[in-house]
Amino acid sequence: xxxxxxxxxxxxxxxxxxxxxxxxxxxxxxVLLPLVLRPSLHRELAxxxxxxxxxxxxxxxxxxxxHQLRATAAWFALLVRHLATHPAKDQISRDSCYPKAFELAVxxxxxxxxxxxxxxxxxxxxxxxxxxxxxETRGEWTAAAxxxxxxxxxxxxxxxxxxxxxWDESPAVDPAPExxxxxxxxxxxxxxxxxxxxxxxxxxxxxxxPAWTTIVDAGVGxxxxxALRADRWPTVLPEPARARQLGLTELARPARPALDGPAxxxxxxxxxxxxxxxxxxxxxxxxxxxxxxxxxxxxxVDRACQPWEVLTETSRALLVVGTLLVTGLPxxxxxxxxxxxxxxxxxxxxWLAWAQRQPTSPPGPARDDGPIAPYLRRLWVRLHGxxxxxxxxxxxxxxxxxxxxxxxxxxxxxxxxxRTALTRLHGEPDAGVVSGGPANPSQxxxx
Amino acid sequence: MSPLxxxxxxxxxxxxxxxxxxxxxxxxxVGQLTPDGLPADPVPPVTLVVSGxxxxxxxxxxxxxxxxxxTLTRPPVVxxxxxxxxxxxxxxxxxxxxxxxxxxxxxxxxxxxPTNAAVAPVVDCAPGLEWLPAAAARxxxxxxxxxxxxxxxxxxxxxxxxxxxxxxxxxLGARLDLLFDGAGPPLPAVVTLWRPASDRYALAAGPAxxxxxxxxxxxxxxxxxGTWWSDLPPGWVDASDRAVSWRLLQDLxxxxxxxxxAAGPVVVATEARLVADTPGRRVELxxxxxxxxxxxxxEATGTEPGPAPGRxxxxxxxxxxxxRAVRSAEHWHESVRALARxxxxxxxxxxxxxxxxxxxxxxxxxxxxxxxERTAATDDDY
Numbered sequence: 001x002x003x004x005x006x007x008x009x010x011x012x013x014x015x016x017x018x019x020x021x022x023x024x025x026x027x028x029x030x031v032l033l034p035l036v037l038r039p040s041l042h043r044e045l046a047x048x049x050x051x052x053x054x055x056x057x058x059x060x061x062x063x064x065x066x067h068q069l070r071a072t073a074a075w076f077a078l079l080v081r082h083l084a085t086h087p088a089k090d091q092i093s094r095d096s097c098y099p100k101a102f103e104l105a106v107x108x109x110x111x112x113x114x115x116x117x118x119x120x121x122x123x124x125x126x127x128x129x130x131x132x133x134x135x136e137t138r139g140e141w142t143a144a145a146x147x148x149x150x151x152x153x154x155x156x157x158x159x160x161x162x163x164x165x166x167w168d169e170s171p172a173v174d175p176a177p178e179x180x181x182x183x184x185x186x187x188x189x190x191x192x193x194x195x196x197x198x199x200x201x202x203x204x205x206x207x208x209x210p211a212w213t214t215i216v217d218a219g220v221g222x223x224x225x226x227a228l229r230a231d232r233w234p235t236v237l238p239e240p241a242r243a244r245q246l247g248l249t250e251l252a253r254p255a256r257p258a259l260d261g262p263a264x265x266x267x268x269x270x271x272x273x274x275x276x277x278x279x280x281x282x283x284x285x286x287x288x289x290x291x292x293x294x295x296x297x298x299x300x301v302d303r304a305c306q307p308w309e310v311l312t313e314t315s316r317a318l319l320v321v322g323t324l325l326v327t328g329l330p331x332x333x334x335x336x337x338x339x340x341x342x343x344x345x346x347x348x349x350x351w352l353a354w355a356q357r358q359p360t361s362p363p364g365p366a367r368d369d370g371p372i373a374p375y376l377r378r379l380w381v382r383l384h385g386x387x388x389x390x391x392x393x394x395x396x397x398x399x400x401x402x403x404x405x406x407x408x409x410x411x412x413x414x415x416x417x418x419r420t421a422l423t424r425l426h427g428e429p430d431a432g433v434v435s436g437g438p439a440n441p442s443q444x445x446x447x
Numbered sequence: 448m449s450p451l452x453x454x455x456x457x458x459x460x461x462x463x464x465x466x467x468x469x470x471x472x473x474x475x476x477v478g479q480l481t482p483d484g485l486p487a488d489p490v491p492p493v494t495l496v497v498s499g500x501x502x503x504x505x506x507x508x509x510x511x512x513x514x515x516x517x518t519l520t521r522p523p524v525v526x527x528x529x530x531x532x533x534x535x536x537x538x539x540x541x542x543x544x545x546x547x548x549x550x551x552x553x554x555x556x557x558x559x560x561p562t563n564a565a566v567a568p569v570v571d572c573a574p575g576l577e578w579l580p581a582a583a584a585r586x587x588x589x590x591x592x593x594x595x596x597x598x599x600x601x602x603x604x605x606x607x608x609x610x611x612x613x614x615x616x617x618x619l620g621a622r623l624d625l626l627f628d629g630a631g632p633p634l635p636a637v638v639t640l641w642r643p644a645s646d647r648y649a650l651a652a653g654p655a656x657x658x659x660x661x662x663x664x665x666x667x668x669x670x671x672x673g674t675w676w677s678d679l680p681p682g683w684v685d686a687s688d689r690a691v692s693w694r695l696l697q698d699l700x701x702x703x704x705x706x707x708x709a710a711g712p713v714v715v716a717t718e719a720r721l722v723a724d725t726p727g728r729r730v731e732l733x734x735x736x737x738x739x740x741x742x743x744x745x746e747a748t749g750t751e752p753g754p755a756p757g758r759x760x761x762x763x764x765x766x767x768x769x770x771r772a773v774r775s776a777e778h779w780h781e782s783v784r785a786l787a788r789x790x791x792x793x794x795x796x797x798x799x800x801x802x803x804x805x806x807x808x809x810x811x812x813x814x815x816x817x818x819x820e821r822t823a824a825t826d827d828d829y
Contacts, residue, residue: 018624020578025535025628194455194553341458345528352501354677355491357594359766404458408528422680422766425719426638
């Protein structure tokens with residue numbers, strides 16, 4: 001759809017097009033969808049498959065932006081050319097040039113209007129300034145701003161006090177009707193699957209919503225979170241579910257995070273407040289949706305004090321259900337449908353490793369932590385980001401697809417890790433050897 | 448064009464030629480695994496990882512063995528775990544109807560009656576980009592060759608140079624951008640190839656080396672075998688089914704097991720170690736060379752008497768599971784060798800201009816010889 005509308009726009013779009021004339025998938029993802037088509041503003045475009053009216057809207061929007069898109073293509077080519085020699089080129093991803101090129105096209109219009117002749121100093125200066133801006137909004141600038149903010153003694157003492165008080169006031173663990181929790185969690189995990197896949201799935205799907213409501217309303221997340229904080233074993237989770245086994249901390253017992261600290265930590269609950277905020281800023285492509293720095297720090301302090309170190313009951317419930325999903329994998333007798341789907345992903349992954357003659361685990365000593373720690377770490381980081389941006393999943397379908405999507409990305413990480421490990425074992429050229437070119441460890445590192 | 452079937456299995460939507468979709472196992476595997484994780488159908492299919500899922504072309508076996516033309520000119524089976532991401536290319540590879548049917552299978556309109564998954568809906572395959580299926584198939588075939596090409600000095604099958612293959616795969620992968628969501632195509636690594644510096648050829652299955660044990664022990668038994676290819680990265684060990692030789696020596700108190708494997712074309716780091724397993728005994732092998740050429744050598748000793756090994760299993764720890772049953776692989780290895788020999792023969796003659804599997808515009812057909820095959824076929828060293 002987008003492809004044919006793109007082709008009809010005519011020449012001048014080559015820098016943003018694939019060799020066959022269609023748009024690059026990056027163009028679609030970073031320019032056309034978020035900046036031109038904007039499905040959030042055009043409800044007809046929100047569905048994965050467009051109805052007739054949606055098709056017309058796509059045609060109209062693309063045609064209306066014809067000049068802007070041509071200008072974007074020209075600016076993009078210029079930005080990429082300057083990027084190669086820009087002093088901060090390592091901090092600027094090529095991806096960030098797509099929306100920036102669109103911004104320049106909107107602000108300055110056609111490159112040709114600004115720059116009669118090539119090279120043109122005005123256009124070159126604008127492109128360089130735009131790259132400086134990208135570099136500033138990422139990396140160093142962010143870390144420096146954070147350091148400056150925390151250098152203010154008033155803010156520092158306010159945050160410190162808030163953190164100490166908040167951490168200490170966590171209430172004791174409530175006794176809770178465990179059977180209710182277990183039933184609700186199992187019902188929810190059993191409601192996964194495609195509509196129409198089997199009769200069982202169709203019967204189980206309507207139970208997802210009431211089960212989720214029960215989990216959230218009964219505060220299963222808060223209760224288990226408090227138990228983890230107290231280093232008790234929350235019985236709704238299978239033994240040995242303690243924070244350390246779940247990979248959320250490396251300490252024997254979760255400890256109050258520092259306000260800031262030098263060492264980057266592997267586990268999310270061991271990271272300082274400043275490190276958590278920095279993580280948010282660096283991974284955010286659109287910083288306009290984030291609140292300002294002081295608000296972010298205050299919110300982060302409050303978050304750290306809460307059960308599971310997240311702010312919302314939805315996030316906590318997701319962490320409980322996610323824990324049940326990954327810790328339940330080794331025991332096929334107790335598998336729910338969600339477990340079977342995830343086990344299916346693992347089987348397909350090992351099938352793929354065989355079909356492509358790739359390793360199934362990194363060469364060297366076997367890793368025994370399995371997917372539990374990587375899964376929960378990633379789920380926590382996703383929820384952390386989603387809370388700050390207000391993009392928590394809504395509705396059971398989104399919740400289910402988040403739980404499965406995190407597992408998929410853990411598997412994909414595993415793929416690139418083992419390939420990198422294997423690349424290291426390939427020898428260097430030496431005497432009597434014809435070089436086959438540089439080994440490429442980044443291959444396989446997708447997503 | 449050909450009819451496509453669509454079905455759902457444990458969290459995956461599967462689209463592909465109708466007869467192949469109906470053969471997909473309950474867990475969405477194209478071709479089944481046995482309980483110990485080995486494929487029931489041993490010739491690995493041609494595969495390609497794309498955004499949201501995986502394309503697979505299961506092998507078609509004709510009267511002359513593996514038939515790449517029949518295999519690669521039909522639409523692949525696709526296993527989709529993320530149908531929404533795949534919508535970016537489903538229309539281009541299979542057509543609009545298939546894209547709509549896949550979307551329906553993942554989330555049918557709420558008004559529709561539940562579909563019965565046992566009856567797969569069938570739609571026509573009408574690619575939105577006509578050149579795409581052939582280009583994807585050729586790219587996937589190139590990566591398959593880089594993984595499974597049976598390079599062996601013993602069998603007289605020259606290696607494909609990974610750099611030459613990559614030079615041809617790179618531009619092809621760039622054309623397939625749509626399938627990879629901008630993440631870049633899954634290209635095989637370029638590794639260093641060893642080439643004989645003189646006219647001294649490596650003999651694959653020479654006798655196991657003359658270690659210190661040879662002087663004192665009495666040779667009890669010797670043997671020659673091959674490897675199970677998926678136990679090792681491509682090119683690490685000669686692909687011949689006579690690549691591995693072993694010798695068991697014994698005196699009154701001790702046994703020594705010496706294992707030698709002919710090296711494959713790939714140069715590996717000196718710290719790389721393989722393991723040769725046989726019931727009750729385990730030998731670690733490192734890269735080395737001896738009077739017969741480049742090889743992997745290792746020796747183990749012990750006091751517990753045990754049976755003479757019938758066969759040893761050579762693997763890279765971590766690459767393949769430690770305790771996998773040793774299976775004979777001669778049959779499917781031979782069919783891949785036959786394919787390699789046919790392709791080398793074709794690569795040494797000019798290509799047929801009337802081939803009907805052309806990609807759009809000028810360019811090689813799906814199964815035309817690769818430059819790496821032409822180079823290998825005319826390599827004077829073999």
